[in-house]
Amino acid sequence: MSAKTKTSIHQTDQALGRLAKRKAKENRFRYAGIAAVVIAMAMLGWLVVSLVGTGYTAFFQHYLTITVTLNESDLDPHGARNADQLRKANYRKVIQQALYSRFPDVTDRRGKRSLFQVVSASGATNQVRQMVYQDPDLVGREITITVPTSDDVDQLLKGHIDRNAPEDLRKVSNQQIEWVDQLVASGELTSNFNWRFLTATDSRDPELAGIAGAVVGSAMALGVAFLLSVPVGVGAAVYLEEFAPKNRLTDFIEININNLAAVPSIVFGLLGLAVFLNFFGLPRSAPLVGGMVLGLMTLPTIIIATRSALRAVSPSIVDGALSLGASHTQAVFHHKVPLAASGILTGSIIGMAQALGETAPLLMIGMVAFVTEIPTSIMEPASALPVQIFLWSDSAERAWAERTSAAIIVLLVVLLSMNAIAIFLRSRLERRW
Amino acid sequence: MQHFLSPGILTGAFLITGVVTAFLYGRGLAVSRAQLSADDARAHSLPSYHGYFSAWIVALLAVGVIVPWVTFSGALPKFMFPAMILGAMALGFIIINRLLTPTFRARNHVERFVGGALMICSGVAVLTTFGIVLSLVFESLRFFDQVPVLDFLTGLQWSPQTALREDQVGQSGSFGAVPIFAGTFMITAVAIFIAGPIGLLIAVYLSEYANKRTRAAVKPMVEILAGIPTIVYGFFALLTVGPAIRNFAEGFGLSVPTQSAIAAGSVMGVMIIPFISSLSDDVINAVPQTLRDGSLALGATKSETMTKVIFPAALPGIIGAFLLAVSRAIGETMIVVMAAGRAANLTGNPFEAVTTVTVQIVSLLTGDQEFDSAKTLAAFALGLVLFVFTLFLNVIALLIVRKYRERYE
Incomplete structure (x- = not known):
């Protein structure tokens, strides 16, 4: 209309300057985010490179x-x-x-x-x-x-x-x-x-030392932990999800499990020392006790994973079973639990992977012994892979640092494959409704 | 060893055989009796429920013998044991024979058994908590018999070495835990100082800026950091980070020991990045999209929306995430055992070696020990402090998160 072009207040130099500043700030914020991601990745990379770089020569x-x-x-x-x-x-x-x-x-x-x-x-x-x-x-x-x-x-x-x-x-x-x-x-x-x-098993001489004893000890402890925590954990989860009445007691159990998940692992070691060793008199350094402590520690993980797997099963499955005359227990055990099995399995594998890397509770129950023989039963003194790493890390010689890193490489490879199996199972077996 | 295991294995094999036989017997009994019954009435339960019921009965009776035998071992001659188990199982079979008729409600009984067993399973979790609390409190009380509570909580001197000779100076050791608490606090502060900003920025970047593919790639990579065993971080701190910090400081003419609060704290910081980033990510995603849209529609940039709208809305949840991370850092053991040192220094300088609650628990309980000394009992007192404090942090964090969630639902 008017011939005189009036510059909008958004086009003044001041406004454009403010806009440029705001855009610069926006970019800085964005780059800070990228930088944070890069730093985290760089730390992971540094860790892997320094350990693999030190350790691969031990092979x-x-x-x-x-x-x-x-x-x-x-x-x-x-x-x-x-x-x-x-x-x-x-x-x-x-x-x-x-x-x-x-x-x-x-x-x-x-x-x-x-x-x-x-x-x-x-x-x-x-x-x-x-x-x-x-x-x-x-x-x-x-x-x-x-x-x-x-x-x-x-x-x-x-x-x-x-x-x-x-x-x-x-x-x-x-x-x-x-x-x-x-x-x-x-x-x-x-x-x-x-x-x-x-x-080979552990030795005083680095050139002779091996991890076989520790690997067997870890496998035994993990076996015990699995036998304890998976049946009990799945049972507890099924009870809480399907059978528990809504009352104070159930609330108490739920709060209990959530808090148990956050208890530091070393406290489970103290429990093992006071109850399993001193009260029940079970043998020190034995994979049986180590496995029991690790089992109790992974129990909350498995309960939580199983509950979410059960919740993911479509209610129509249970409704269908009930309408065909199945009892509640039959509907749960014949239909719901089998359909949740892949989720339960995945949760169990991840829980076991956690237990495998755990060191502190094993120190408490004395699985730090210098053991030069491969243990043959779960009552014998044994070491475990992470504890072996801890023992070797104390020695300053280059040859020991190399072997410690190599043992860490083995541990990480095992953990990585356990997690990969869990991810694979999840993607293959997971059903969506 | 052979001696210990073989009776156990034998008993187990015996038990399994008995239980399986009972299952097959009960099942067979149900089938044959249903066929024999003249009237058309159908059996109440499926034959396998009769089998399960029989197996339960036999197993319960056998366990009823084994458990008292093991607890009061030695009261009766050894040959009685197999005889008693056999007797209990035989009694089971007699009961089964009496009870199992086509009208017997085997399924209902079995389902009640199953319900009971499941309840016991969830009781294990409760028992574990009780076990933890009781053992910590009981041993701590014995410790506080020897060392007054106030001395423990406020004393400035920590040297738990008990003397070899009776007349040695300071033979009782001194148990003032303040230097330990201070060391724990300092390492936790260093860890949060590193993990806090990085974790929060990662959460913001992933939830607001990253596209789907970047997010799908980066999120699991960051979470790997939480899956690496702490012993690995500990060795990384000892082998790489500690010397790196020492060399770096030497470049400025400073001397920093390889084991220092800064080395342990920064590696622990890396470990807890995923705790902060994942939890904050969840909280930021839970802020309603309408708030975001409203702010953007008014012309705010993404960063302005983030800092002025979303962040205040998500703040309680983010505080909860930080508290959980703090509790994780306080309870962390292996990194500090390997990288923080063992001497109890009361210092404010993060470049010195300090010690933490968990380090002291480990060093008090590994190596030679007699169980009743103040030295070993002190570990349980420290464990109790650790347990109570982490529990407190978790409860607060969960309360904050829950309260905040209710606001938008």
């Missing part, structure tokens, strides 16, 4: 192939081949002589001692002892064996000990490096997959 180990002579005069001077003598014989000497004959120019005592430090002393002697004990005919023969090197040599070859550091700050002497390099060049010292780490 490989350097071994020395060496020819040893099993002199009858040294091992079995009477020639009787009795088991006791064969067990007691001096196998250390056998290994030492094999090394001295490999490097004949080493003559002084210090040199000899330093040469023997290249191999794992107890690993090599036990290996020969085992072989001779099982097959006494080997005495008097010459055999070629592959023995683990000492952890220092192993770390040197993995590049974790700096060759260029001054000799007195280094765990491996110049001479030892020279020998090791010769052995590597001749192909006698090689790097192989470290089966021992997966099949």
